[in-house]
Amino acid sequence: MPHLSILIWLPLVALLVMAFGPRKGKELYRWSALVVSLLQLIWVLVAALPQYLTEQAEGGKYFLQEKFNWIGFSLGDLGRVQIDYFLAVDGLGMSLILLTTIIMPIAVISSWKLGHNVKGYFMLFMLLDLCMIGVFCALDFFLFYLFYEFMLLPMFFLIGLWGGPRREYASLKFFIYTLVGSVFMLLIMIGLLFSFTDPELNTDELRVYTLNMTHMMASSGGELLNVVDGSIFDLGSTLLGVNARLLAFVVLFVGFAIKLPMIPVHTWLPDAHVEAPTPISVLLAGILLKVGGYGMLRICFGIFPDGAIHFQWYVGLMGVISIIYGAMVAMAQKDLKRLVAYSSISHMGFHMLGISSLTVVGMTGAVYQLFTHGIISAMLFLVVGVIYDRVHDRTIENFRGLWNLMPRFAFFTLIGFFASLGMPGFAAFVSELLVFMGAFQSAIEGGLPLWMPAVGTLGIILGAVYYLRTFRQMFFGKFDPHNTSSWKEKLTDLNLREYVMLLPLAALIVLLGVWPSLILDLFEGSMGAYAAELVEKGRELLNH
């Protein structure tokens, strides 16, 4: 069964069906989007995941493989270009696909009350769904790039057309920033195309250039296996007087760092979140940011492992800066949504710290951090949405004593906040623990300097400060209907739809906090092998 293709193209079928539907009629579009996203989730749980596990038990690196020759054209004397339709996953990709299919139905439910132009909205939604799954399993660089780019378009329109008052500004900014990242990636892709050949198709007369990532990653004993001698990304090639591979690493890293986002290329994120409608924020924080983290590991670290070793110190530094800067700025926010956005930046800093540790524990923890942060930030943005739906205000100072007014909502907010600040018993603790475990181990073994994880832990304290301040301000104290007298009636406790969204997320957060091996056991082997191999190859290549 082509599991991955089914997962990717299912939304496309829905999209095409929707395109011929009537303009009016919300029900049809909502329900079909929900059914499609639930089908994906069920498919992953019932079919793809068991198949994945069976294949994983048999050994190997990439599972659920589908590979066809897709585009091939001749370059005359230079040779031939062969682009594959190559889908496969390992622990890294599969865990993020699982995350996507978990978040997707919740985002659809969260869009239930959408007022206008439901048809267009859900069409874009399906397009986004397609791209997000595609990006996590495409192993051909060209295919990856297509999905990556196509993600931009629906997101741009979803923010720009359904967003808040300054949506045009925010969506434009989002677009420009991520476009810059894509352009970087395109440059590298073209360089890569002319640097690697396909060993299966190559003959003595004909060079077959490829964008297959597994060919680019292949190396042994400090030699790249499929590289064209003297090409731009061969070992030792220089560009503008610097090592071309290291330069490519930096350029790609910046591209993905914009997506993650990393300080100082993060300013699109708070604006995009503030203007985006709730479900779009959920997708943005829950999945789209993870594409940046995935790209760093799969593309930057995977294809240029020598760069990963060489720039370990800088990646760690940027991670620590993101952690502290994000947390400090979050503390100063007055808008609840901006606060959560900056806390996302801070938490993605933990991801960078984890991957920079170059230890199996730290890198696996960093991937798990993507997973847990996906669930938790989705929940936090839903929490913000609950408030905003009722009174169209998110200013923290305007709320007081909500605990008595909305006790059940307070309960879920408490779970969300404490999960996000890394309380044991909730999912994020485990990932942060692993990240710091890796970072400290790296520090002891002479990788990162000891002060990096030490300063990073300050982010945990700052997290407690800004979340508790916010919680105290909004939920503690007495509700004061002074100039907001109409609020009291509006601020009702959760309704059924909100329960349906929050309850599964909260349950998952607690379950994964108490029993982390539930998820980690599935993917840890494959992620760990990937990380270990990457580090080893990187060392060899760099020493060569």
Next chain:
Amino acid sequence: MVLAFGMAILQCLWGWESPIHKQFTWLEFSHGEFPLKLTGGIYLDKLSLALLALVTGISSLVLLFSQVYMDGERHLDRYWAYLSFFVFSMLGIVLSDNLLFVFIFWELVGLSSYLLIGFWFEKEAASKASQKAFVLNRIGDVLFLSGMLIIHSQCHTLDIEELITFAGNAESLSESSQDLLSLGGLLLIGGAIGKSAQFPLQVWLPDAMEGPTPVSSLIHAATMVAAGVYLLARYHFLLGLEAQMVILVIGALTSIMAALAAAAQWDIKKVLAYSTLSQLGYMMIGLGLGAWSMALFHLFTHAFFKCALFLVAGVIIHENHTGHPDSKQDIPPENDMRLMGNLRRKFPWLFRLYLPPMLALAGLPLFSGFLSKDGIILASFEWASNMKGNAWLIPTTALITSYLTAFYIGRQAMLVFGGPDRDMAEKHPLSWKMLLPIGILSIFSLSFIFSINPLDGEHSWLLESFSTLFGDAGHREPPFFELILAASILLPFLGLGRAYFLYRNGFSERSFPGFNLLSTHFFQDWVYENIFAKIILFLSNLLDWLDRNIVEGFFTLFSRITVNKSPETDSLGELSELSDKGIDQGLDKLGHLLGPSLATLSSRIDHSFIDGLVNGLVGLFRGAGKRTDQSQKNGIQAYLTGIVLSLLFMLGFIFWIIFK
């Protein structure tokens, strides 16, 4: 809870002699140089069994007491839920067999404490106190976490038995890894400082008194705050000599500072809170001296008598809770000792039950507090006699503190139960549910429960069983043994006497010099709130400003250069108007917008890029947002220009790569 206590006792009888150790695997990684294996499990030996009995026993009593105290409160379901959650987490700390799970439950205890302090969250003070407690605890916790991870990176295990083995072979390690191990031990102290409220993180504990009084007695006097002492004693083999020295100094400093502060409080609960700090300081001194079992012994005796004192205060607050118009300061009137007096007459039984724990705290012979306190003082003298330099400061501090302790508790007794009548509270019988727990705790404040000889704690059954565990038994006989013993007996009497003469006529406004300094605990809070907190807030606002204006500025500059206009203005305006008409129409319209733009692009690149660069720079100097150039209005063109520019750049790059 009573059931749990019963089980704990049974377990004690059954497993007292041989430790039980059961494990399960929590997380396991198969790859990497050092495969990661994190286990969870329980470890039962004499220490954890004794604490198990202590926690469940005191919890049962406090829950019984709460039934009356909390009667009629709103949201009682939450109260019981939080308390049960607390007991669960506390037992987790006691039973866990490894540092990681101790840490997990450690933080959960912090969470339950946060919820309980903030139980009356409508009160501003309570909500602030809960936040403060959590954040200060978190600082300690983060140190604990770092220490734990450093230890893990050295030993690749966190299990107590494996750690003992590892620490036993520490000599065979290289110098740098020994250094790291002792750094890890040093950082563990951070955790204990947070949870056991030691200098400099101790300021949360007095504020934590905003919680309901039974909570204060259970969590903030008897059990949770003792967790730090328990942690350090249990993992004492990780502590090096420097670490012990640090503990010693911190303990001594905390104990004397808090004892001084306690002497200048008017709030009945605050006295006890500072007293708890001071007594925890004593335990820390014990740990610092290496007298592990003595510190734990003090933990036990203290848990009983301090819990009893808090419950007595709870009764008084409960009975006074009618509200009194004459509130002197920001102290709630029912807590204000200046408004109390001669309660001995109104609640004679309460007074009788109050005496044993009070005298135990003062440290008089025949009461439990004397045994453990005296043990620590003797140990400190013995330690000082082996050291040089300023070592004598520690035992002196301990002695002065013991005088001060007797003074402040005597002062409290005189203010509350002695002196002239005041018209607080009606005389009426108290509920047995309140008196029974206090009575039981009072009995446990007597010395014969722990030791037959009222002057000698060294042969107490509890202490001896701990000693066999830690192997630190032995008769302590420092030089001038009799003299020290006499001083440690006499000083409490002096303190009590001084309190009696000062307050026999009830409260007087006449205070001693430096009262203000003491009552604010040396302005420590003031410094934290007005200096540290302000600095952090300032930094946070500064960074936020930078983020909005400088980091953001790059984007504005970039867009101004390429687009020749600020993106702030209406750019997608036309598109958004269309949104209601359907996305397909919008896309049509987009095509229309793009068509002409593409046609004029080539000329525009000249204009908008080159001109824009110049204009942008000029505009930057002229100040933002003053542009009047309306020639380029459509924002879609902004990114189109961007795309085209990048495409050109890219094409150049490709050509260069191919034909270089």
